Amino acid sequence: xxxxxxxxxxxxxxxxxxxxxxxxxxxxxxxxxxxxxxxxxxxxxxxxxxxxxxxxxxxxxxxxxxxxxxxxxxxxxxxxxxxxxxxxxxxxxxxxxxxxxxxxxxxxxxxxxxxxxxxxxxxxxxxxxxxxxxxxxxxxxxxxxxxxxxxxxxxxxxxxxxxxxxxxxxxxxxxxxxxxxxxxxxxxxxxxxxxxxxxxxxxxxxxxxxxxxx
Amino acid sequence: xxxxxxxxxxxxxxxxxxxxxxxxxxxxxxxxxxxxxxxxxxxxxxxxxxxxxxxxxxxxxxxxxxxxxxxxxxxxxxxxxxxxxxxxxxxxxxxxxxxxxxxxxxxxxxxxxxxxxxxxxxxxxxxxxxxxxxxxxxxxxxxxxxxxxxxxxxxxxxxxxxxxxxxxxxxxxxxxxxxxxxxxxxxxxxxxxxxxxxxxxxxxxxxxxxxxxxxxxxxxxxxxxxxxxxxxxxxxxxxxxxxxxxxxxxxxxxxxxxxxxxxxxxxxxxxxxxxxxxxxxxxxxxxxxxxxxxxxxxxxxxxxxxxxxxxxxxxxxxxxxxxxxxxxxxxxxxxxxxxxxxxxxxxxxxxxxxxxxxxxxxxxxxxx
Ligand SMILES: Nc1ncnc2c1ncn2[C@@H]1O[C@H](COP(=O)(O)OP(=O)(O)O)[C@@H](O)[C@H]1O
Ligand SMILES: [Mg+2]
Numbered sequence: 001x002x003x004x005x006x007x008x009x010x011x012x013x014x015x016x017x018x019x020x021x022x023x024x025x026x027x028x029x030x031x032x033x034x035x036x037x038x039x040x041x042x043x044x045x046x047x048x049x050x051x052x053x054x055x056x057x058x059x060x061x062x063x064x065x066x067x068x069x070x071x072x073x074x075x076x077x078x079x080x081x082x083x084x085x086x087x088x089x090x091x092x093x094x095x096x097x098x099x100x101x102x103x104x105x106x107x108x109x110x111x112x113x114x115x116x117x118x119x120x121x122x123x124x125x126x127x128x129x130x131x132x133x134x135x136x137x138x139x140x141x142x143x144x145x146x147x148x149x150x151x152x153x154x155x156x157x158x159x160x161x162x163x164x165x166x167x168x169x170x171x172x173x174x175x176x177x178x179x180x181x182x183x184x185x186x187x188x189x190x191x192x193x194x195x196x197x198x199x200x201x202x203x204x205x206x207x208x209x210x211x212x213x214x
Numbered sequence: 215x216x217x218x219x220x221x222x223x224x225x226x227x228x229x230x231x232x233x234x235x236x237x238x239x240x241x242x243x244x245x246x247x248x249x250x251x252x253x254x255x256x257x258x259x260x261x262x263x264x265x266x267x268x269x270x271x272x273x274x275x276x277x278x279x280x281x282x283x284x285x286x287x288x289x290x291x292x293x294x295x296x297x298x299x300x301x302x303x304x305x306x307x308x309x310x311x312x313x314x315x316x317x318x319x320x321x322x323x324x325x326x327x328x329x330x331x332x333x334x335x336x337x338x339x340x341x342x343x344x345x346x347x348x349x350x351x352x353x354x355x356x357x358x359x360x361x362x363x364x365x366x367x368x369x370x371x372x373x374x375x376x377x378x379x380x381x382x383x384x385x386x387x388x389x390x391x392x393x394x395x396x397x398x399x400x401x402x403x404x405x406x407x408x409x410x411x412x413x414x415x416x417x418x419x420x421x422x423x424x425x426x427x428x429x430x431x432x433x434x435x436x437x438x439x440x441x442x443x444x445x446x447x448x449x450x451x452x453x454x455x456x457x458x459x460x461x462x463x464x465x466x467x468x469x470x471x472x473x474x475x476x477x478x479x480x481x482x483x484x485x486x487x488x489x490x491x492x493x494x495x496x497x498x499x500x501x502x503x504x505x506x507x508x509x510x511x512x513x514x515x516x517x518x519x520x521x522x523x524x525x526x527x528x529x530x531x532x533x534x535x536x537x538x539x540x541x542x543x544x545x546x547x548x549x550x551x552x553x554x555x556x557x558x559x560x561x562x563x564x565x566x567x568x569x570x571x572x573x574x575x576x577x578x579x580x581x582x
Contacts, residue, residue, distance in 0.1 A: 052578070091487065
């Protein structure tokens with residue numbers, strides 16, 4: 001059974017058609033890579049799958065919910081329950097410590113649990129950095145906090161938009177190892193990347209060009 | 215657990231983003247300071263003005279051209295004023311005395327009579343009975359003497375070792391020369407200086423125009439001065455000043471509102487990314503609104519506490535400078551200022567909350 005079904009999806013920003021007639025099916029537990037030149041619509045696609053935005057035309061069905069018909073409140077609910085997000089620029093909240101940044105995701109999801117958040121940081125190798133503020137962490141460490149935050153609520157789907165774009169080799173390897181663990185645990189992964197080696201880790205690669213799947 | 219994390223985040227926003235938080239709190243603090251100070255001066259305006267204007271309780275003052283009034287002059291004054299309607303009248307005698315080997319001016323009068331023409335006398339303690347005196351505030355401070363103490367008075371030129379013992383019945387604050395004087399009963403003055411009929415000054419509080427009386431007295435070689443009363447204009451002055459103060463207060467309130475709204479709006483604008491992220495993580499609009507409101511009201515209350523305290527202090531200082539009289543702090547203004555500060559920040563947070571509601575979570579991915 002597929003976790004994600006896109007059917008004839010289009011997304012227009014004014015006159016600009018960022019996505020054009022995209023149909024795509026992603027099975028539960030799949031690791032999908034998305035490639036394509038800059039401006040080809042990769043992030044727009046992630047926004048639609050991630051319930052962060054709604055399509056101009058077509059349908060997006062995620063885990064049985066038709067996102068194209070959902071209200072803003074329902075989209076929030078779906079994001080909270082189903083999705084973990086990993087960003088190229090980490091997006092940690094600057095005034096919160098590493099562990100608090102993880103707990104924010106728990107807080108909006110259900111209840112905070114410090115021990116559980118600490119375990120997530122341990123899993124990404126940051127136990128001793130739990131009480132550091134983001135600015136006291138390296139880029140690789142910040143990205144691992146971001147990963148810990150994405151997996152804390154055990155989401156069915158993890159979306160990563162160029163997660164290793166800002167990392168050195170060592171940190172990239174570490175993050176990818178975490179992805180492999182998630183994949184083995186049955187989490188569905190969609191990873192946007194420019195790096196063919198990273199894309200090759202996925203079971204399938206979708207290529208976008210000018211808003212269309214090639 | 216969830217509740218405690220709400221406060222963890224609130225603390226972080228206020229204390230770990232200090233420079234921004236301070237900017238917002240400062241706007242509130244400055245506003246509250248001004249408001250509290252203005253309100254507390256405005257509330258006390260009536261009493262202060264009355265205190266000032268009552269200083270002109272007497273409207274006809276009789277003195278000799280030179281030296282003391284002689285018996286004939288006193289009699290002339292009595293005759294001239296026999297038919298006048300009087301609110302008050304008091305006879306005074308000035309003498310130079312010494313207290314603890316220091317020269318001090320002694321004012322001898324019947325204090326009850328004096329109060330009828332000098333209603334601004336503020337006496338703490340009791341009116342002096344036999345062998346009792348009032349100490350001007352400055353004298354009391356200088357000699358470290360208080361109500362109930364025994365002091366010994368001597369004429370200034372006396373070299374005697376024992377003087378006249380008197381008890382301090384009360385401390386007198388007038389804001390005028392009396393603060394540096396000792397006020398004694400006429401009998402005490404006679405005991406010290408003799409001359410039972412000595413009179414330096416007579417004050418009358420006459421109903422109506424004292425001008426004709428003054429002229430009549432002057433023809434008999436008595437110096438009679440008319441003191442213009444301001445009573446009539448007091449109400450108007452007070453009304454004008456009061457209206458002005460309230461106007462300025464309203465203006466300050468508006469400015470504070472704008473200032474806080476702008477600061478909070480800037481705060482939210484700066485944190486659009488953070489708000490988008492929170493929404494992407496599943497924060498509802500209500501959750502975001504709650505966080506922004508809590509943060510700005512907290513900053514408002516912090517600023518309000520500082521501002522209200524400073525405001526009361528400032529008002530007391532200003533009052534001391536302008537009226538020479540301390541202002542009793544109006545403690546009720548503290549909670550009132552806090553409520554206003556919290557209210558203003560809550561209202562001011564409304565546009566930023568609306569703006570935060572419109573933040574699209576998708577920008578967190580598309581970003582920059
Ligand atoms: N919010 C937006 N408003 C207007 N145009 C946008 C917006 N987001 C993306 N676009 C445009 O849509 C196209 C696809 O963008 P995007 O999905 O971010 O591409 P990619 O992630 O592949 O680089 C680009 O031309 C981009 O300029
Ligand atoms: Mg992109």
